[in-house]
Amino acid sequence: MFEEIKKKIEAIVKEARDEFSSASSSSQLEACRIKYLGKKGLLSEVMAGIGSVPAEDRPAFGILVNALKNSLLETWSSRKPEFFTRPEDASSDAYKGIDATLPGRIVRAGGLHPVSLIQKEVLGIFSKLGFDVVDGREVETEYYNFDALNHPKNHPARNVRDTFFIKNDVLLRTHTSPIQVRVMEKVRPPVRIVAVGKCYRRDASDASHSPVFNQVEGLLVDKGINFSHLKGVLSFFLTRLFGSGRKVRFTPSFFPFTEPSAEAAISCSACGGKGCRICGNGYLEILGCGMVHPNVFNYVKYDSEKYTGFAFGVGLERLAMLKYGVEDIRLFCENDIRFLRQFK
Ligand SMILES: [Zn+2]
Structure with a gap:
């Protein structure tokens, strides 16, 4: 039973790594994040399975799930900055017309006449x-x-x-x-x-x-x-x-x-x-x-x-x-x- 879960987690990690690394735009990366780390994502699904784990295996299960979570977060955050600095991303739909490398606009405070x-x-x-x-x-x-x-x-x-x-x-x-x-x-x-x-x-x-x-x-x-x-x-x-x-x-x-x-x-x-x-x-x-x-x-x-x-x-x-x-x-x-x- 526990071995089965372990295998499943390893498969998820491998699959996630492949998907995260092949994402070529910020919208694809976001889709991956939702798939694995979202509220109804695979990580949540695995965590919800704790009920079916025998009591003596639960601490080990917790460690495994934590490692899975960290691994997914790390994979996601290692790619995330690329899409906010890479100029070619400006051509993606989400960033059309926005140059993320421009400095922000200065908002001046008003004053009395x-x-x-x-x-x-x-x-x-x-x-x-x-x-x-x-x-x-x-x-x-x-x-x-x-x-x-x-x-x-x-x-x-x-x-x-x-x-x-x-x-x-x-x-x-x-x-x-x-x-x-x-x-x-x-x-x-x-x-x-x-x-x-x-x-x-x-x-x-x-x-x-x-x-x-x-x-x-x-x-x-x-x-x-x-x-x-x-x-x-x-x-x-x-x-x-x-x-x-x-x-x-x-x-x-x-x-x-x-x-x-x-x-x-x-x-x-x-x-x-x-x-x-x-x-x-x-x-x-x-x-x-x-x-x-x-x-x-x-x-x-x-x-x-x-x-x-x-x-x-x-x-x-x-x-x-x-x-x-x-x-x-x-x-x-x-x-x-x-x-x-x-x-x-
Ligand atoms: Zn005078």
Whole structure:
């Protein structure tokens, strides 16, 4: 009985060796593997026969079957690498069109868009100062975009040549400032908010203008707020963003919704504020700001005798251009992977 099994195993080993060594493609080798080593292969069949082996022969049987298994595995694995390196195997059906000798493709991880990166940084700075981040609508009424922000009826921005009107008094917001009005209508002072979002203006697209851009807007209203608070907060913000070595300068300006109004600029990094080809006079204008106009408070029924506040607005693309040294605003929306890959 046992001798019979032994003979059978020897026959299997011999047959398997012949078949494995004559396999001439990876699919033939795989067929051999299934025939001998597969779940329903010959090895399994032999192992299943243990029930008919007398108890005293079983240890010897186990040794024999193990030797059979190892012998089959060895024969199979000694041939296996040939088919993954041999170029002629590329012509077999399983590997048609695949060159297994080519190096793998590099999968690059994605990253945030530079405008998203700067937005994250800006909101992070103001969150640390206790400002809440709020959101608003992109389609606004003329009331919230202009009237309530103290724009006179004949203000040039109300012109259809400057603003995208959807119908009569509905438009695509030209700044994020309507959010200030909507927040102040709902909340009593103190108010400390930053808002961010897309704005739309009928500007022709060039290196520094885009009909769509992102703005960050800030508003702080409380008792006793004055211009030195504005200077303090915005100087802190700009030096945080651009580095403590940069000087911040405020110059008088005009906006309908603030009085007095100012432009904040930072010293040029190329010349250190002395004046050069890039900056002209040594400073780069960054944002508009000012003390909230009493008329704006009247619209939202805040007592302008009791409360004062400051507001500011800044284009995120402008910040990103200055911070990352980008010279053309159009690069931000062209989706050129070579450009975007530089930011992480
Ligand atoms: Zn300069």
